[in-house]
Amino acid sequence: MRVAWTADGGTWRLEFRLDPEDGVTGHCADGAALKLATNTFRVELPRAPRDIHPDLLALTAWTVVAPWTRRRVTFDRPISPGLAGAIGDGWGIEAGPTDSTGNAGTTGTTGTAGPTGPTGTRSRSGSRLAISYSGGADSVAVAAMLPDAPFVHFQRVSHPRVPNRWTHYRSDVLASLAEKTGRELTVVRSDLEFTLAEPRPGYPEHHAVAAGALLMADELDLGGLAFGYELGSRWLGGARYIHRYTPDNLMWAPHGAWGRAFAAVGLHIVLPVGGVSEAVTMRLALGSGLRGQLRWCLRGVGGPCGTCGKCLYKELIQAAVERRPLRTTITAGRPVARKWQQPPPYGGQEMIEYGCARVPGIEDTVFAAAARHLRATEASTAWLDRCYPPAVAEIPEPWRKQVHDFVTGEIGFMSEEEARRVETWGMT
Ligand SMILES: [Zn+2]
Structure with a gap:
């Protein structure tokens, strides 16, 4: 897989080309079979960012092309060894190029990492936590937990090369509702879901919803991104495919493939409601x-x-x-x-x-x-009214206490016996 970005003001356009071993049918991390529709997409940012670290561009691309990549992914500018290692360990995919000189900042790449200036392929970092905000109940709950966190909202727009047979999907309504919240908001518009032909347009990997937050991470000084994935998605195997206790969830565990890749680019995955139903x-x-x-x-x-x-x-x-x-x-x-x-x-x-x-x-x-x-009863489902403690323990340190205090005050933690309901889920 070869990927190349071009920028025109705030609009970033990606073109990717399959290597001979790649296929137009692939699988995303949750096991769904995905068929490719087209090899381009764009992300419209609200303004032209000063610069975007090459790792952020690479990981944004990876959230789209990962399902169709079989052996290696070649980015159009050098990435940090940390990100290359995360992709290698997480997917068994050779990712590059990396900075072979080891002399960060002198390779002529365009990346910067905030106030420290040009860094080439040095790892980036940031300090603020933003919310990937959809407007659904789970992300509104996250917003209630983190009242000062800014929102980044992903808005689907049509693709110039793919007919839109999904006009009933009213992304414009969702974006206008996000604007009415009064919170600090960045709306990012993208047609990346139309790279996916089957089963329907959608995120090739669930993490592609973070495209805007990734590309704006330097501009907004983001060090973490909070998602509304809850207990079912994080610990009970997700809604669709697995249906059993999955502490090593590839998509959402901090030590899973995606968790490590996001950490490598300095944008930690944070699941404030990961322990609640x-x-x-x-x-x-x-x-x-x-x-x-x-x-x-x-x-x-x-x-x-x-x-x-x-x-x-x-x-x-x-x-x-x-x-x-x-x-x-x-x-x-x-x-x-x-x-x-x-x-x-x-x-x-x-x-x-x-x-x-x-x-x-x-x-x-x-x-x-x-x-x-x-034949469920209130007693047999009471565990779903409280928080699974390991979900708070795995929140990155800068934001853990805020979530812990909210859970203590507003929700309460599961007893050991209730936590065992989580840990035996899907086992007979
Ligand atoms: Zn409906």
Whole structure:
């Protein structure tokens, strides 16, 4: 894989070319099979940054091209040995070029690392923590935990070479809601999701959502990026593919491949809600000052659409948190409700158990069959109301105390017995 960036003001455009051993069908870190649609994308920053460290450009590219890279990745400017090592260890991919002179700052590369001036391929660092903010319940919960952290919002825009068959995806609505929060906000627009043809446009790796934060990291002096990935994504194997306790999660563990790659470029992955369930993030989001801007549905304009699978799933959680009957017009025969008529396992199963145990009249809803299969109770799901302690312990030191104090005051930690529910998840 060969990648090359060109810049025009604040717009950065990447072109990548496959090596003979690369393939147009690849796999991302969560196991999904991905088919390539096109070999270019752009990232529009709100202003032209002074300079961007070569490691930040390289890792941004890597979040897109990793699934289709088989043996080596060649960047258009030298990267630090630290980043090359992280890609080598994490993926078994040879990454380069690196600065062969070992004489950082004299190689003629364009990188700088903030106030210290030109550094060539020396590792970068920064000090502030930003939030990768989508506007959904999980990222609103993160915002409630970190009231002073700036937001970086990724907005999908159309790709000049790929027809947009996904016009129902209202990224403009989500961006305008982010603007209404009143928080320090950087909106970054990109068509990088259209590099992905199948199963649909989306982030080739989940981390591609960080493209804007990576490219603006020097400009904003970022040392960490907080994501809204919660207990299910970080520790219970993710919603879709694994469904068991995964302390060594490749995507989100600090010692996983992606965690090490982000650390190598001085932008640490931080998961403030990594130890709590979607019931807790929902409760925090509904109680937050940003409740009016809360939106998990990608389709609605005036409000959530109420008919998509995401709306149905989140309605179950919200109804459980609010201790009220389900409000939905979706019936069991509808395609978005079909999976709940089948026996488990389900994606996000811990939250289906939580909802079925708490929503009054669940036996008369589209979740009736799931509830019969799961037979969950309030007692059997009580662990999902508290925080898994190792999730706070793994937060990088500069931001750990703030999260710890919030969890202590607003959520509470799991007992050892409750933590064992996490650690035996998916085992019979
Ligand atoms: Zn919806």
